[in-house]
Amino acid sequence: MLYSDKVMDHFTNPRNVGTIENADGVGEVGNAKCGDIMKIFLKIDDGIITDVKFSTFGCGSAIASSSMATEMIKGKPVSQALELTNKAVVEALDGLPAHKIHCSVLAEEAVKAAVKDYYDKNGIEYDPEMFAQKHDCEHCG
Amino acid sequence: MKTIYVDNAATTKMSKAAISAMMPYFEEIYGNPSSLHTVGQIAKEALVKARMDVAEALGADVKEIYFTSGGSEADNQALLTAAELGERKGKKHIISQKTEHHAILHALNKLEKRGFEVTLLDVDGDGLVTAEQVKNAIREDTVMVTIMTANNEIGTIMPVKEIAAVCREKGVLFHTDAVQAVGHIHIDVKEMGCDMLSLSAHKFHGPKGVGVLYVRKGLFPSTLIEGGAQERGRRAGTENIAGICGMAAAIKEAVSKIDENAEKLTKMRDRLIEGLGEIPHSILNGSRTSRLPGNVNMCFEGIEGESLLLYLDAKGICASSGSACTSGSLDPSHVLLAIGRPHEIAHGSLRLSLCEENTMEDMEFIIQSVKEVVERLRSMSPIWQDLQEGKRNYVIQR
Numbered sequence: 001m002l003y004s005d006k007v008m009d010h011f012t013n014p015r016n017v018g019t020i021e022n023a024d025g026v027g028e029v030g031n032a033k034c035g036d037i038m039k040i041f042l043k044i045d046d047g048i049i050t051d052v053k054f055s056t057f058g059c060g061s062a063i064a065s066s067s068m069a070t071e072m073i074k075g076k077p078v079s080q081a082l083e084l085t086n087k088a089v090v091e092a093l094d095g096l097p098a099h100k101i102h103c104s105v106l107a108e109e110a111v112k113a114a115v116k117d118y119y120d121k122n123g124i125e126y127d128p129e130m131f132a133q134k135h136d137c138e139h140c141g
Numbered sequence: 142m143k144t145i146y147v148d149n150a151a152t153t154k155m156s157k158a159a160i161s162a163m164m165p166y167f168e169e170i171y172g173n174p175s176s177l178h179t180v181g182q183i184a185k186e187a188l189v190k191a192r193m194d195v196a197e198a199l200g201a202d203v204k205e206i207y208f209t210s211g212g213s214e215a216d217n218q219a220l221l222t223a224a225e226l227g228e229r230k231g232k233k234h235i236i237s238q239k240t241e242h243h244a245i246l247h248a249l250n251k252l253e254k255r256g257f258e259v260t261l262l263d264v265d266g267d268g269l270v271t272a273e274q275v276k277n278a279i280r281e282d283t284v285m286v287t288i289m290t291a292n293n294e295i296g297t298i299m300p301v302k303e304i305a306a307v308c309r310e311k312g313v314l315f316h317t318d319a320v321q322a323v324g325h326i327h328i329d330v331k332e333m334g335c336d337m338l339s340l341s342a343h344k345f346h347g348p349k350g351v352g353v354l355y356v357r358k359g360l361f362p363s364t365l366i367e368g369g370a371q372e373r374g375r376r377a378g379t380e381n382i383a384g385i386c387g388m389a390a391a392i393k394e395a396v397s398k399i400d401e402n403a404e405k406l407t408k409m410r411d412r413l414i415e416g417l418g419e420i421p422h423s424i425l426n427g428s429r430t431s432r433l434p435g436n437v438n439m440c441f442e443g444i445e446g447e448s449l450l451l452y453l454d455a456k457g458i459c460a461s462s463g464s465a466c467t468s469g470s471l472d473p474s475h476v477l478l479a480i481g482r483p484h485e486i487a488h489g490s491l492r493l494s495l496c497e498e499n500t501m502e503d504m505e506f507i508i509q510s511v512k513e514v515v516e517r518l519r520s521m522s523p524i525w526q527d528l529q530e531g532k533r534n535y536v537i538q539r
Contacts, residue, residue: 011448012455017521032485032524035445035465035473039523057522059447059466100466 003060004094010064015071018053025121027113030106036062038110040070044118047078054110061093061100062107068092069107078118082130084111142457145503149344149435150293150321150494151461155387156346162390163348166383173379175369184382191389198392199338199355200329207354207362207372208385212320212341213244215354218365218376219316219337220248220287222356224257225363226314227284236278236286236313238262238270239479242293245318246475267428268297268480276307285314290322290338294463294476294492295427296436298326305334314360320344320352324395325433326403330355337362342384346496347391351384402497406434409495409504413437416508420515422528422537426477426490435495438463440482442537443525444489444518446473452514458507463490485524486536 003011020041030037036058043051052074054066069089073081086104090096096104116131118124146154166187172180174188189203196203209215220235227233237249239261249259260278262270275286286308291298301317308315316337319328324345330338337360341352356362361375368377395402414425414437422442441449446462453460463474465488472478473487482490493507519525527533 008451011451014521019526028523032488033483034471035484035488037523055521055523055526057443057524058445059464060451062445063448063521 002097003064006068006092006094007061007064007096010067010093011060014054014063014067016053016067016074017055019055020051020053023053023114025114025116025118027110027115027117029109029113030058032057035059036103036106038062038066038106040066040110040114042114042118044078049073049076049078049081058103058106059100061096061103064093065089065096065103065107066110069104069111073111078115081111082115084108144457144459145499145507146459147493147495147499147503147507148459148461149496150296150492152343152349153346153496154498155343155348156391156394158394159342159347159387159391163383163387166386170382174382175371175379187382187386188380191385194389194393195353198396199323199340199353200331201355202358204373205330205355205357207356207376208380209352209354209376210350210381211352212242212318212339212344214365215339215341215352216242216244216318217248218354218362219339219356220245220252220285221365222337222360222363223285223287223314223316224252224255226360227257230284232282232284233257234260234280234283236260236262236275236283238264238288240264240268240292240295240297240476241287241289242318242320245287245289264297264479266481267431268292268295268426268476269428269431270299270304272300272303272307275304276311279307279311279313283311283313285316287316287318290317290319290328291326291433292427292476293321294474295438295480296321296433296494297427298322298431298433300431301335302333308336309334321433324392324399325435327399330357336360342388342391345391345395347388348384351381351388353388398497403434405497406495409499409501410435410437412501412504413493413495413507414439416504417511420512422535422539423515424486424537426480426482433494437493437495438490440477440486440490440537441515442486442489442535443522443528444515446488446490448518449489449491449511449514452517453510456506456510456514458510461492461494463492464488483536 023041024044025042028039041053052070056066086108089104172184174185320341323340338355343349426438446464447466477487
């Protein structure tokens, strides 16, 4: 099989699908031209991510990565969500095929973009370096 | 759960006739046709008979049939044959078109590195090229035109007979990759007027790893593989006797049932096109009329093909897509891009390629399943949300 059972589980029964009205932070990354867009919505109370939803246009591993990433940050402090790495997402999914690793990078970036949006909206200061894009794609560029 | 296999353009299940034609060549008739002894000569007789059957199915002479390891090898050998002829004559221009199989496109890239100039003709929105386009592109130094008989992704059938006539008139070789056409639509090499034609056994219920390059009398194929004198010295290597006999049985059966099968497939195909066309913002890829009987290819806006395939697979439906994720590259199908589909639409494509074992009930199940899956994927797609909220414009209008 192309994907691990974990990936197939998160793809077949994705967790946290949907949107949040008046979300505290929204992050969208990717590009339709490349075939994947991830959008993550955060509800944040007292620095804790109390709810998270996602919508994703993309392949099986993109949907599974979004689902897993949202599970990993739900109920966690924002500062901890910022520490989420694509590597951790891949490990939690019991691995991704080499050419699908970029899906996990998108998931990490979508979470960060949502947090950045939350910081921007609330005038919270941050180091822009923290939000530098990791993936390189000639289309998304 | 029932498996509904609708990926017959990728490969087919072997027919009973093909399997039983192969069986004796594993244990009983295991000889090498090049051997002089009885065991070898029995194998040789089988080879002769298989060549006759294949030749008859194509309207060719037995001396015009060269067995290969498949369609890709046949395509490569055809191009090399033209290239070496062109080099001798100082003609180093080849004409093809944008939706060819990679066996042609990548072999052409290689010839470009060897000093050839390649013109790739544009196709129209249906994936068609015209004989007029070919005629206008032919130059003094054109050695060959290669245009596929039918496209593997979108099923468009090219006007190969008209193109062959133009080539003949201009004294230019014409090759056609007929891998998707043989056994599905009537092919007679003399009637078509091609100089070379490639086919592959596993596309018409024969075995994998065997194919044919037809080369008309008077033209001699260049060798891709050096070695023994098999295939009249044009393709070395001990013959794949079992495979060749399986192919001969398969082509014979496919050709004998061609009209009956085409009628059945066309009905199922048209029902799918009609049923899937009810999905909002979907579009058929390829020609509605000049189309292989078993091919359906559609794009659904706002979704991605690989996830569509995986959800369909979970329902037992085996299909294919032209999305980047399934093509193994960053870009979606070159065929869908060539007919003018933008990247984001091409990512959401679905190809269903039928065979005579499929049923009308299967088609109804597929239509229902695709509708459900497209709806599910759209419900979690940020693109679809944007389209619905008017933040993004639909590419596929209805």
